[in-house]
Amino acid sequence: MEITIEKFSKLLDNEYISIEGFREHSKASEKYIDITFIQKDGYRWIGSIPYFYRRTGLFIETEDDLVKYLNEIYPYFNEAGIEKFKASEKKRWDKEMSGKKTTKGFFEELLDLEWKSVKYDLPNNPNWARRIQDIKEFGYTLATDTRRKVKGKDETDTHILLVPLPKGGVTGYEVMSSAFKAKVTSVMKSINVYEVSKANKHGLLPDHKFPEIRWDKETRSENSDEMPEKEIKEKFQLIDNQRNQQKREVCRKCFQTGKRGILYGINFFYEGNENWDNNIAKVGKEAEKGCIGCGWYDIQKWRESLNKFLEDNN
Structure with a gap:
């Protein structure tokens, strides 16, 4: 079942949530809603929220469930909460992930919670997709836009966004010696x-x-x-x-x-x-x-x- 913007918009009763549209990243079997969360103090978070995302077991298929989900996660997107997320995750990586230097470099670039062009913003690495997958497997929520315009350039590129939702735990592949x-x-x-x-x-x-x-x-x-x-x-x-x-x-x-x-x-x-x-x-x-x-x-x-x-x- 496909969620439609028309039906969803009629059900959404939160004036502090503004939607732009829906997208799908078919290769990764992920679906997103492009959205703006507006706090009462005027603070805004603009980005994409996955609602079909197997890494964290999220499979929303109806407009009603998506409305409920967005209202549940809305409180995470205030300025204080986002700054706390940045600080705690930086501390976590400095303490627990210091041995994962290559992936750590990618995570540090993403930690400002801005869209990052794979070609221009992330570390130069031929296996960048593996590094992004590693971060997902560590329990983080990432959004992908395969056709986003590069800032200051007349071209598009795949962009990655770290979404400040709670870390969901390590999921990855089974260990095989x-x-x-x-x-x-x-x-x-x-x-x-x-x-x-x-x-x-x-x-x-x-x-x-x-x-x-x-x-x-x-x-x-x-x-x-x-x-x-x-x-x-x-x-x-x-x-x-x-x-x-x-x-x-x-x-x-x-x-x-x-x-x-x-x-x-x-x-x-x-x-x-x-x-x-x-x-x-x-x-x-x-x-x-x-x-x-x-x-x-x-x-x-x-x-x-x-x-x-x-x-x-x-």
Whole structure:
């Protein structure tokens, strides 16, 4: 369901909240409302508020819920509160994040809470997107505008904005040691499950069957080097980096559209069909039930199921 500015404007009854419009960052599966929070003393905060933001488990889909959410967060955007946020987060990074020098440089640039051009304002780094993702994974709310005009220049660029909402806790990827990766590769006998081949086995990656885009902060866990083989086989499969990226895009599209992925161009699902079951949660551990039956979720089981289907219907 898409939230419309017309319907939303009729429901919004706070004269101190002014809206400009809605935007979507499709690659990151994020949605924003461009907004101005006006305090009674005249102080204004102008920026973008995410309302569909999987890093903090925020998935608002109705105008009523968005109105409620904006009224709830409005008190954070007063001058004193924002200055307190800047001071406390600077102290946190100086104390707790001093070892993360590269990412710290990005965070310090964002901490004035102004839109920052990736090209002109942020540190020069070819992997800047990874640094921004790190900051999100540390629990911070960031807004992205991929077509914002650069100040003083006749061009647009991707801009990032740090939003002064409470830190939501570290969410990131599951921890995986080198020893654990080697163990997974050994358990899976160095076989690329996509190709059923041991060729280029040194480029294989342990792939989470349950895609990260549907995780919430409760889904993340530590991968112990002592994890039993049975659990490894339930949780992981081995594919190369190219297929890992391909699967990531397929799962992102499924998350956004509700259409599950097609493997090898074959429209076959060993459970369910191409449509995501709307009775199943979109994120969190329960969402994994919606992945079962898709070829990308468990390639080997999908292959075995398809072969059995062909055999039974020969």
